[in-house]
């Protein structure tokens with residue numbers, strides 16, 4: 001199982017949980033939320049959310065050379081909030097292609113894109129492999 005380093009940081013977990021909640025998970029009415037986990041020059045992590053576009057599409061912030069300013073992008077993420085059984089929970093072919101074909105997500109510190117669904121969190125690794133990070137509730141919803 002994959003486990004990106006930034007998931008050991010409680011503030012990152014809180015921010016991912018918030019993104020999941022903001023995407024209004026359920027059988028209908030959800031919308032994808034996403035963002036980047038960035039590493040500051042001093043080594044700490046911060047989460048920057050993407051803005052929501054029209055019609056449920058999300059717009060990635062500019063991220064030239066896998067950086068935003070002097071912060072390194074270590075992980076990108078988005079949610080799959082629709083829990084209906086006819087919806088794909090795992091990363092789609094389009095999701096995988098988006099990671100694989102993005103020339104600005106190619107630096108060695110980039111660990112891949114997390115896809116957060118109701119039951120599981122997946123990781124699209126930079127080489128296009130999909131692996132499971134674990135159970136969503138266990139990883140994010142810690143009291």
Ligand SMILES: [Zn+2]
Nearest residue numbers: 080091092095
């Ligand atoms: Zn997706």
